[in-house]
Every structure is written in C-alpha cells, then in structure tokens.
Amino acid sequence: MNFNERIKIVCCDYYMTLVELRKPFERIQRWITDYLSVNCSEVDIKRFNSRFTRNRAVIAADDSFMLGIDILAECLDRTCKSFGISGFCCEFLPYVEDIFRNTNAYPDAHLLINQLQKDYKVGLLTNADNYLLEESVKDLEFEFDFIITSEDARCNKPGNRIFEYAMEKLSIRNNELIMIGDSQNDDIFGAGEMGISSIWVNRNDEALRDGVVPPLRIVKNLVNILD
Structure with a gap:
C-alpha cells in the first residue's frame, strides 16, 4: 500500500493556513x-x-x-x-x-478543500475558540467533514492530547492522517512528535528548526499541495 492509499484523513489548521490573520x-x-x-x-x-x-x-x-x-x-x-x-x-x-x-480566506483555500474532498475526508484540527471559529467558517462558506478544536480537546497544539483526541474521534491511527499547517511549532513539530506526516505551508520562507521532524512537503501556497 502506497502513501496516498494509506492516508484517509486530511487535517488542516485554520488561522494563517486557510484564512488570513495578519499579526x-x-x-x-x-x-x-x-x-x-x-x-x-x-x-x-x-x-x-x-x-x-x-x-x-x-x-x-x-x-x-x-x-x-x-x-x-x-x-x-x-x-x-x-x-x-x-x-x-x-x-x-x-x-x-x-x-x-472577520477573516478572509486565502484565494486557493476553497479549491484545496474541494479537490482534496474528492479522495479524502478533510477537516480542521486547529487552536480556536469554537464560537469564533464557527462564525468565521460559516461566513466564508467552508464545508468540512469534521471540525476538531483545542476547545474540544481541552489542549492546544502542539500538545499531544489534541492529536490523540483527533485520532480517537476519527477512529484512525497516526499513519492514516496528514496535517497541513502554517505553524512550524504547532502543526509541524506537534504532528511530528506524534508520528503524523505533515505538509508545511511556509509562506515566509522560514528555515526548519533543529528538533522538528521534517514535513513530507514544504509548499509556498495551498494550491502547490495539489501538485
């Protein structure tokens, strides 16, 4: 079984990955x-x-x-x-x-989600307060297969518990999901600590820090993930 056949779930961070949140x-x-x-x-x-x-x-x-x-x-x-x-x-x-x-989606965010949903279940795994996140998701007309937040898990990324909670909730193992996110610490380091593959949306050309498990891919924009 190759990598794409093994992956069942795509987890996306929300703020600064799918939607803009400037400083x-x-x-x-x-x-x-x-x-x-x-x-x-x-x-x-x-x-x-x-x-x-x-x-x-x-x-x-x-x-x-x-x-x-x-x-x-x-x-x-x-x-x-x-x-x-x-x-x-x-x-x-x-x-x-x-x-x-009140946020704006990155121009390629909806395209990414819609294309990935043809082959995978796609949703959010994000640090967020539910009531604010829900309003933003609704306003931007995103449709996810699931939404898991730090409020649900009572733990913020990169803590292990939020990833454990997601795997329990989705009934999957760590090698059956992939994490897409912009934060080297919260998303890439956090996922790597749990043996979860990741894709790093590195819009600011940061260098990968020592001790961070290298992501499967590093991309500049969301649309590059589809390549």
Missing part, C-alpha cells in the same frame, strides 16, 4: 496603545504592553487549559491591576473577537 497580537497591542493614550495617559504604555505580553506568555504556558479569549481577558486584567488602573475588558474583548471572527 493579531501586534494589532491588539496597537489597540491597547490607542486606548491608553486616550483614557489613561498617565500610564507608561511601553511598559504596559511589555507586561501584557509577559502575562500572556505565563498564562498560556500553564498546564490548565483556557480559551484563547479568556487568556487575553485574564492577562489584561492582571496587567491593569499591576498598574493600578481599572480594567477595560468590555471595550477590549469585542475588538479581539472581531479579529478572529
């Missing part, structure tokens, strides 16, 4: 900068953003699972408290939600 955390920090400039001009904005970034890293590294939106809300709350100012999540969270809800 979300830089956009978030610009929004914070603008908000503080108007409403809390006495705050050292550079230090505030630095503390916000550090808090996000600390919370995200914790073993207990949190939704992405909850991580951002918690790190904003902690940062505001450390600077002695009132929190502003009521203004902040709608902006963050819009970033992840």
Whole structure:
C-alpha cells in the first residue's frame, strides 16, 4: 500500500493556513496603545504592553487549559491591576473577537478543500475558540467533514492530547492522517512528535528548526499541495 492509499484523513489548521490573520497580537497591542493614550495617559504604555505580553506568555504556558479569549481577558486584567488602573475588558474583548471572527480566506483555500474532498475526508484540527471559529467558517462558506478544536480537546497544539483526541474521534491511527499547517511549532513539530506526516505551508520562507521532524512537503501556497 502506497502513501496516498494509506492516508484517509486530511487535517488542516485554520488561522494563517486557510484564512488570513495578519499579526493579531501586534494589532491588539496597537489597540491597547490607542486606548491608553486616550483614557489613561498617565500610564507608561511601553511598559504596559511589555507586561501584557509577559502575562500572556505565563498564562498560556500553564498546564490548565483556557480559551484563547479568556487568556487575553485574564492577562489584561492582571496587567491593569499591576498598574493600578481599572480594567477595560468590555471595550477590549469585542475588538479581539472581531479579529478572529472577520477573516478572509486565502484565494486557493476553497479549491484545496474541494479537490482534496474528492479522495479524502478533510477537516480542521486547529487552536480556536469554537464560537469564533464557527462564525468565521460559516461566513466564508467552508464545508468540512469534521471540525476538531483545542476547545474540544481541552489542549492546544502542539500538545499531544489534541492529536490523540483527533485520532480517537476519527477512529484512525497516526499513519492514516496528514496535517497541513502554517505553524512550524504547532502543526509541524506537534504532528511530528506524534508520528503524523505533515505538509508545511511556509509562506515566509522560514528555515526548519533543529528538533522538528521534517514535513513530507514544504509548499509556498495551498494550491502547490495539489501538485
């Protein structure tokens, strides 16, 4: 049995693989900068953003699972408290939600999914909050055979548990699926650790880091996968 005959499932990452999401955390920090400039001009904005970034890293590294939106809300709350100012999540969270809800599909994304579905079951295996992902998928008129998220598995990629959860949910072994994604860490490293083949959508010409199991293919655009 050759490779194509063995593969039954194609798992795709969503954000920055099928849909554009340009520098979300830089956009978030610009929004914070603008908000503080108007409403809390006495705050050292550079230090505030630095503390916000550090808090996000600390919370995200914790073993207990949190939704992405909850991580951002918690790190904003902690940062505001450390600077002695009132929190502003009521203004902040709608902006963050819009970033992840209002997205644009890459031009070749629908073509890729439609073509692959002629031979395989194709779906999402992605780090995402379900309510935001569902709205984006619906708005962009994607049709997947399945959707598995970090919220479902209570684990973010590259953690082993989300890949284990997917294999259990789909009733397949690691050599029967392939992971397509843009993130060298979340998608390629995560899949490789589980013995899952991968295709890396490397739009930024990154070099493969030491310790990452080489992907089956490295492509510049989604349409190259069909070649």
